[in-house]
Amino acid sequence: MAGEAERTCTVMVVDDHPIWRDAVARDLEDQGFDVVATADGVESARRRAGVVKPDVVVMDMRLGDGTGTQATEAVLEVSSGTRVLVLSASDERDDVLEAVKAGATGYLVKSASKVELAQAVRATAEGRAVFTPGLAGLVLGEYRRIARTPDAGPSTPSLTDRETEVLRFVAKGLTARQIAERLSLSHRTVENHVQATFRKLQVANRVELARYAIEHGLDD
Known part of the structure; x- marks a missing residue:
């Protein structure tokens, strides 16, 4: 493959x-x-x-x-x-x-x-x-610095616990299939969670999603 x-x-x-x-x-x-x-x-x-x-x-x-x-x-x-x-x-x-x-x-x-x-x-x-x-x-250091800077913008959108968990794995560079294996979920379910976070966080792709996770300390 x-x-x-x-x-x-x-x-x-x-x-x-x-x-x-x-x-x-x-x-x-x-x-x-x-x-x-x-x-x-x-x-x-x-x-x-x-x-x-x-x-x-x-x-x-x-x-x-x-x-x-x-x-x-x-x-x-x-x-x-x-x-x-x-x-x-x-x-x-x-x-x-x-x-x-x-x-x-x-x-x-x-x-x-x-x-x-x-x-x-x-x-x-x-x-x-x-x-x-x-x-x-x-x-990573730059995005963490940005994350520590006071932000006067809108409040962080609410993610479910599962969406947050999936987001952490996205930030670490795992593919949807790898995340599915880690969480014992179907590939489609993981993709649905990823798409849901796209909509909630108003990002366009996985790179922006990973960047969001880094900025908010979800990559540890």
């Missing part, structure tokens, strides 16, 4: 350096992924993502006509089911946090090996957050 998922996962590579872009695309194809498009900037990423609707976009942070943050937002506007994995030479705090805030699921630096990249793309396709060691702590 894992091999089948790997073969059918579609990927778009966005990078303004042709040699690097082609090398990443070739490496992913060698690992069994279906590279359906490449792009060199924000506008080309938007256009092509809107057509091919890739499962995963591997995104650089420095593009000729903008940033990876802008391109991430553009891609998700036209293909909401796509997940974005940043692959960048930069490990600067601001770059990492801006990418995540724009909707990126994970962030790797370009020193990652071919195997690490393939594993990260596979995990991203499954909805799991992937970060170069050290960067995950940075992101």
Whole structure:
């Protein structure tokens, strides 16, 4: 089953350096992924993502006509089911946090090996957050800092005990099937709980749901 998922996962590579872009695309194809498009900037990423609707976009942070943050937002506007994995030479705090805030699921630096990249793309396709060691702590620390900041906004929506329990597992990166096994529930029941939390918390996807859990201390 894992091999089948790997073969059918579609990927778009966005990078303004042709040699690097082609090398990443070739490496992913060698690992069994279906590279359906490449792009060199924000506008080309938007256009092509809107057509091919890739499962995963591997995104650089420095593009000729903008940033990876802008391109991430553009891609998700036209293909909401796509997940974005940043692959960048930069490990600067601001770059990492801006990418995540724009909707990126994970962030790797370009020193990652071919195997690490393939594993990260596979995990991203499954909805799991992937970060170069050290960067995950940075992101979690930032969201915990935000969570401790006094909030004058509306009160937290009420979740049932079961919804809260499911949310904790989502924050830890578990899939619906894994959560179902942990809680001895059906896969459909877990998905129903996830969709219910989407509606109550007014979030659009699992990444935003996990972010909510982190911000409210539910990932421990």
